[in-house]
Amino acid sequence: MIKAVLFDTFGTIVDWRSSVAREGASVAAQKGVADFDGDGFARAWRAGYRPGMARVTSGERSWVSIDVIYSERLDEILPQFGLPMLDEAERDHLNRAWHRLTPWPDSVPGLKRIKSKFLISPLSNGSVVLLSTMAKRAGIPWDFIFSSDMHRAFKRNPVVYQNAIRLLGMAPDEIMMTAAHNDDLEAARKEGMRTAYINRPTEYGIDQTVDFEATSDWDIIADTVEGVADGLDCPQL
C-alpha cells in the first residue's frame, strides 16, 4: 500500500524553459539587448545542469548545491547572450529565476488531489531554499521537502533514493517516485520504489531527444499530474 508519493520537480512539476526564457528576456529588455533568444538562453543555461552535477557525483569536486552550479553556468553563458554587463546583484537575482519557476497547469490541482490521500514531497535536485521558495510562490502544497542538499547527493545517485526511504521509515514499495524522466524512475525502481511516469514532450523544446514516452512498464503512465492522481484513485476535490 502506497503511503508517500515523491516527485521530480524540474520538468515534471514546473516548466523551467518558459519561466527562465521569460526572466532572461525581461533582463535583456531592461539592458536594451536586441534579438535576445530567450528560449535558447534557457536551454543553454539548463545544458550546464547535468555536467555540473556529474562533476560532484563523480567526486571530481566536493559538494556544492544546485544554486552554485546554476550560478557558475550563468557566468559562462551571459556573454554569448549579450549580457556580460550584469553585476553581481543582477546575476544573483537572475540566478534565482530557478526559485521562481512556474508549474505546468495540471501540477497544483493534481498535487492537491494526491495530497488528500498521501504524504507528498519533491525528491529533487533543487536546494531546500529553491524548492520552498518555488512552492510558496506557486502554491505547491508539499507536506515536506527532500532537497539534494539534505542528501548531499544528486539524482540519479542511488544514495538519494536510499536516504529518502530511510528517512520515511517505510518499505520501499510504500513509496512512489513520479518523474517525466525514465532514468529517474529506473533508479527509483532499482531501490524497490513504485513508479509513475508523466509525459512532458515539450520540456526541452527543440533540444529534447529522450522522454517522449514511457520506455518501461511503470506502475502508472500518464500525461499529467492529474492523470497520476486518477491512477492512484485520488478523489476530485
Next chain:
Amino acid sequence: MIKAVLFDTFGTIVDWRSSVAREGASVAAQKGVADFDGDGFARAWRAGYRPGMARVTSGERSWVSIDVIYSERLDEILPQFGLPMLDEAERDHLNRAWHRLTPWPDSVPGLKRIKSKFLISPLSNGSVVLLSTMAKRAGIPWDFIFSSDMHRAFKRNPVVYQNAIRLLGMAPDEIMMTAAHNDDLEAARKEGMRTAYINRPTEYGIDQTVDFEATSDWDIIADTVEGVADGLDCPQL
C-alpha cells in the same frame, strides 16, 4: 534582516500533554482500565524523552529516531498504567499519538501570519514523518521541515543548528529560532541565530520546573505565536 523563522514544536507549537493524555485515556477506556491517570501517563511517557536522546547524543547508542525512543519508553510504562495487554499493533497506533498532537490555539493563526513574510519551518527533534503527519492533520503551514532524522542529531547538539544554517545558505542572524525553552534559544544564539521565546508555563503541568519565563534578553519575548508575529511586524491576515 530575518529571512527564515524556525520553531521548536513539542511544547512550543503543540500541546503534547493534553493530546497524549486524551489518546491514552481513550485506549484505557477501550480496555476497561478504571482510574486511568491520563495526565500522569503523558508526563511519564515524556519523561523518557530527554534521557532517550541523551543516550544517542552521548554516543552511548547509535542513531535512532524519536519514534523509536518514544516506542521503547511506551513499553516501559504501559504496565504501571494498567495497559500491559496492548499488542504490537495497538502499541504502534498509540505511539503515533505523537504524530497527532494538537497545536496550542494561537499556533496556526500565528504561523500563517509569520509565513506571509518569512520562510517557516520546524527545527525539531521530531522525525520527518511525525512532523509532516502532524502538520497535515492540524493545518500547520510549514514551508519545509527540518527533522532530527535529517540532521541525524538531536537538539541541543550544536550540529542541528549548524546544519540548518548551512542548508538555508543564509547568514546565522538572518534566521530566528523560536522556542518555549530557554536552553534551546541559548544553543541557537551560540551559533549566531536570532531568538524568540514563547512562554508556555503549563507545558509540563505539575512536572514543570523551568521555563516559566524568559531567562535572557531574547530578541522577542512573547506569550503566543501571535505575539512573535507581532514582534516581527507580520500583518493581520
